[in-house]
Amino acid sequence: MVLVNCLLCKTNLFDTELPAKMLETTTLLVERLRCVRGERELFSDLTFSVNAGMCLHVLGANGSGKSSLLRILCGLRRADEGEVYWQDQPIVGNTEFLATSGFIGHTDGLKSELTAIENLRWYQHLANQKGEDELDDCLEKLGILRCADLVTGQLSFGQRRRLAFARLLLAPQKLWILDEPFTGIDVNGRKTIESLCVAHLQAGGSIIMTHHQSLEGGALSAYRTELNLH
Numbered sequence: 048m049v050l051v052n053c054l055l056c057k058t059n060l061f062d063t064e065l066p067a068k069m070l071e072t073t074t075l076l077v078e079r080l081r082c083v084r085g086e087r088e089l090f091s092d093l094t095f096s097v098n099a100g101m102c103l104h105v106l107g108a109n110g111s112g113k114s115s116l117l118r119i120l121c122g123l124r125r126a127d128e129g130e131v132y133w134q135d136q137p138i139v140g141n142t143e144f145l146a147t148s149g150f151i152g153h154t155d156g157l158k159s160e161l162t163a164i165e166n167l168r169w170y171q172h173l174a175n176q177k178g179e180d181e182l183d184d185c186l187e188k189l190g191i192l193r194c195a196d197l198v199t200g201q202l203s204f205g206q207r208r209r210l211a212f213a214r215l216l217l218a219p220q221k222l223w224i225l226d227e228p229f230t231g232i233d234v235n236g237r238k239t240i241e242s243l244c245v246a247h248l249q250a251g252g253s254i255i256m257t258h259h260q261s262l263e264g265g266a267l268s269a270y271r272t273e274l275n276l277h
């Protein structure tokens with residue numbers, strides 16, 4: 048069984064009744080997940096919860112199943128066993144969950160032929176949101192306002208990653224699921240993204256992220272709970 052080390056509440060989240068206080072704030076509940084890829088079982092009997100204000104840091108060696116887990120948690124892939132619940136409801140076919148969660152995967156999900164701001168406008172429309180100023184504001188926050196009218200295919204890798212992250216700010220989403228959000232991001236960009244993550248957590252949001260380095264000592268240190276897939 049995979050170990051969850053809850054640094055904030057010092058509570059073992061496995062095989063225990065969740066305390067009432069924690070249940071109140073539990074947003075995502077993962078029960079006995081199993082994932083098999085090809086011939087290999089990546090994990091099984093994986094149980095944990097993610098609460099408001101919590102950053103779950105998923106760690107593990109290359110190929111241990113971190114991305115596979117995140118894809119299950121955001122509903123892009125079905126688990127081989129087990130269930131994921133969002134506020135007591137299974138996430139499968141749960142449109143409320145889809146509307147309130149944002150995912151950044153290894154691919155950025157941007158249209159190369161659209162400009163940066165057109166990409167954001169498209170996502171804004173999908174998220175049922177409005178306002179040109181908000182688009183500029185998102186680009187500004189990620190330090191890429193000057194790229195607004197550039198075709199996305201011409202942006203650098205780091206600029207595209209920043210633009211992908213900017214989408215998260217377009218609509219109020221309670222859960223951010225981030226697969227290696229700092230890949231290709233420079234030192235200042237990492238600080239920017241970390242402070243946006245902290246603001247999200249302080250506003251009662253939750254984050255699940257993979258990242259190969261420890262978050263200890265950084266801006267997210269106080270919010271993190273580690274899940275090691277080994």
Ligand SMILES: Nc1ncnc2c1ncn2[C@@H]1O[C@H](COP(=O)(O)OP(=O)(O)OP(=O)(O)O)[C@@H](O)[C@H]1O
Pocket residue numbers: 084085089107108109110111112113114115116
């Ligand atoms: N489509 C697939 N078919 C079969 N096996 C797959 C498929 N996609 C991934 N795998 C295997 O699943 C395992 C876990 O992959 P995953 O991408 O979840 O790992 P990871 O922990 O995110 O790795 P990394 O740290 O390198 O990003 C790997 O051994 C990989 O080869």
